[in-house]
Amino acid sequence: KQEVTQIPAALSVPEGENLVLNCSFTDSAIYNLQWFRQDPGKGLTSLLLIQSSQREQTSGRLNASLDKSSGRSTLYIAASQPGDSATYLCAVLGLGPGTYKYIFGTGTRLKVLA
Amino acid sequence: NAGVTQTPKFRILKIGQSMTLQCTQDMNHNYMYWYRQDPGMGLKLIYYSVGAGITDKGEVPNGYNVSRSTTEDFPLRLELAAPSQTSVYFCASSYSGNEKLFFGSGTQLSVL
Numbered sequence: 028k029q030e031v032t033q034i035p036a037a038l039s040v041p042e043g044e045n046l047v048l049n050c051s052f053t054d055s056a057i058y059n060l061q062w063f064r065q066d067p068g069k070g071l072t073s074l075l076l077i078q079s080s081q082r083e084q085t086s087g088r089l090n091a092s093l094d095k096s097s098g099r100s101t102l103y104i105a106a107s108q109p110g111d112s113a114t115y116l117c118a119v120l121g122l123g124p125g126t127y128k129y130i131f132g133t134g135t136r137l138k139v140l141a
Numbered sequence: 142n143a144g145v146t147q148t149p150k151f152r153i154l155k156i157g158q159s160m161t162l163q164c165t166q167d168m169n170h171n172y173m174y175w176y177r178q179d180p181g182m183g184l185k186l187i188y189y190s191v192g193a194g195i196t197d198k199g200e201v202p203n204g205y206n207v208s209r210s211t212t213e214d215f216p217l218r219l220e221l222a223a224p225s226q227t228s229v230y231f232c233a234s235s236y237s238g239n240e241k242l243f244f245g246s247g248t249q250l251s252v253l
Contacts, residue, residue, distance in 0.1 A: 031183065058239050059239055061241070061242065063242075063244075068247075069246055069247070070145075070231055070244035070245050070246045070247050071184075071231070071233075071242070071244040072244070073241045073242055073243070076240070076241050116183070116184075118184075118242075120238075120239055127172060127189065127191060127238030127239070128186050128189065128199060128200075129186075129242065130183075131176075131183035131184040132183055133181065133182060133183045134183070
């Protein structure tokens with residue numbers, strides 16, 4: 028059974044710092060992986076989607092990498108800003124028939140201090 | 142662009158009451174999902190649908206029912222509400238099962 032883990036659960040950094048959020052998964056047979064942002068009291072917004080054949084995806088100050096063989100993904104945020112404060116979740120989509128189901132991690136709550 | 146719309150945003154139920162959480166999307170997406178999110182936990186899949194007339198159970202379906210009569214709508218029915226169903230409920234959709242997921246803003250439900 029696929030399990031997705033995100034460590035740390037919470038992180039505080041000063042503004043301007045580059046930071047890395049981690050996501051690990053137990054079954055490397057995945058179709059893709061998504062990173063989401065969730066603001067308090069709001070829904071999730073997809074930030075980046077990495078297909079299993081890809082190594083990384085970039086959007087602005089965000090870069091997500093995927094290493095299927097080791098069961099790891101990282102989300103790199105460059106030059107962090109207070110507006111980046113949110114909870115970041117990763118989710119993996121497994122392979123196989125009928126597996127149209129993303130498995131979510133519990134998230135990393137990020138606070139960027141001005 | 143409306144995207145995925147959920148109603149209501151908040152609801153308080155008494156034990157044993159029933160209610161329907163509404164979800165509609167205007168992106169012509171085939172796949173729709175219902176998740177619940179409990180504090181400190183990841184999202185758990187309740188039910189999903191791959192198209193009108195087709196639904197299937199997720200990880201935690203007990204106590205819930207769904208229907209998908211149109212592409213746009215995917216309501217979630219709670220029968221005989223229990224305190225264990227206190228949670229935040231999210232509806233999501235995607236065009237195909239392996240593409241970007243779009244989420245609604247959620248329904249915060251308390252069962253007292």
